[in-house]
Amino acid sequence: MSRLINKGILLIVVLSSIVIITISVYNYAKNPKDSSSLIVASLAIIASVISGYGAQKVVEYQEDKEKPYPYPIADLQSRYNLAQLTVKNYGPSPAYNISIKWDKPLVSTKGEIIEFKGSSQSEIPVLPPNEHISKPIDTATALYSMEDLNFTGTIKFEDGGGKKYNNLFHISFEQYRKTLLHEKEELKMYYQLQKIPKGLDSISKELNKIRKKIDNNSSPRGRKIRRRSKIH
Template sequence: MKSWTLASAGNGLALVLALLSLCTMAYFGYQFYLEPKPDIANVFTGAGAVSAASISALVAFRSVAIVEESQRPYPYPYIDIKSRYGLSLIKIKNAGGSAAHRVYLEWTDGPPSLRQGPNSEAQPLQFAGDETQAIAVLMPGEEQATMLGVHHWVADRIKANPRELRGQVVYQDVKGDTCRLPFFIDTSFYQWALADETELLKAHNAMTHVPDVLTQMSKSLEQISKSLKS
């Protein structure tokens, strides 16, 4: 649950004033239609001024809310396959504007078995797995990582156990309040990405043989053409 802030409180107050002023304008506008009097017109005009001011306040408080939101910590986990050649890493990065303290993950169905052991056995992922293993602090833009395993092993594990990697990131903000952020780690890229770094070399080697194959095809077509003419 989000805590109340100056922007949210002001936004709520401005919204209430805007609704009340609009209702007042509608009521006294109808009264002026039935019985045009200067006093009714003055009330209608005053309600219009309050309505305009309330709408301006809504825009201003919305801008403040956006700034406040950008300054909150935003730790989020993801799988990185580019930082280390041939290896898959899981990282938690703070993409927010302030420090996140005591960061750890609460998996929906328990820690997934996505860590490659010494003998290529599947081990539970204990990286920041509970409060005792929490990351002490993540500054804005900072990240912590641990290795899952080689690409093809992780890809095979995900295909063998196609569970969704969901849960909550638990952390404390600068005020010491405990926050929970739902997360979902996407693994769909393993379906189309190169599972083994040697596949790229194999593909490059196969491309070098394309001219020879085309030459052989051309010779075969010439022989077929001569056979048809004779």
């Protein structure tokens, strides 16, 4: 039963009790004994409703604490010179069938619409608590060639019981415009370190070429060719 229906039932019970009390007070002079009993019973019902409403709020609060809460964020600090769209589940339980509906599509400078491609029914089938998933958008330099970097929309998802949620969101990359993206240089250092294996491969290829030349010159055939060249 939904929260709205529960609150509606409680409201109807309270209003009915108030009506009974009003009628009983009006008829008290004619039948004081019965009227007194109705008033006491109605007041007891109202007290029970108030107590029940408090218990319901506690249950709702507990449910809210346990529900998943995926939310999209703008990320320019996790990767060097790379802007990403990240969806993180801030809730304590898994979120299922996550999809994002943009008011204005998030598009890269290459014209690519940024979206999470999952199953045919949802973009992200499941996202565990405190986990995140990221999608590259563009380099930071290219991203800030765009004028408007504010985006809004609706993120839809389900909890483990199949209950559906629709939450509005607002993300912006504007706060990073003309600012230092990284307080330290570790990310740039790691980025440069990633180039070392490629450089080592190039050096290895050149050494192999040199080794082959030396081997060819050291072979009997190579010596004969050198002798002939000297004679001529």
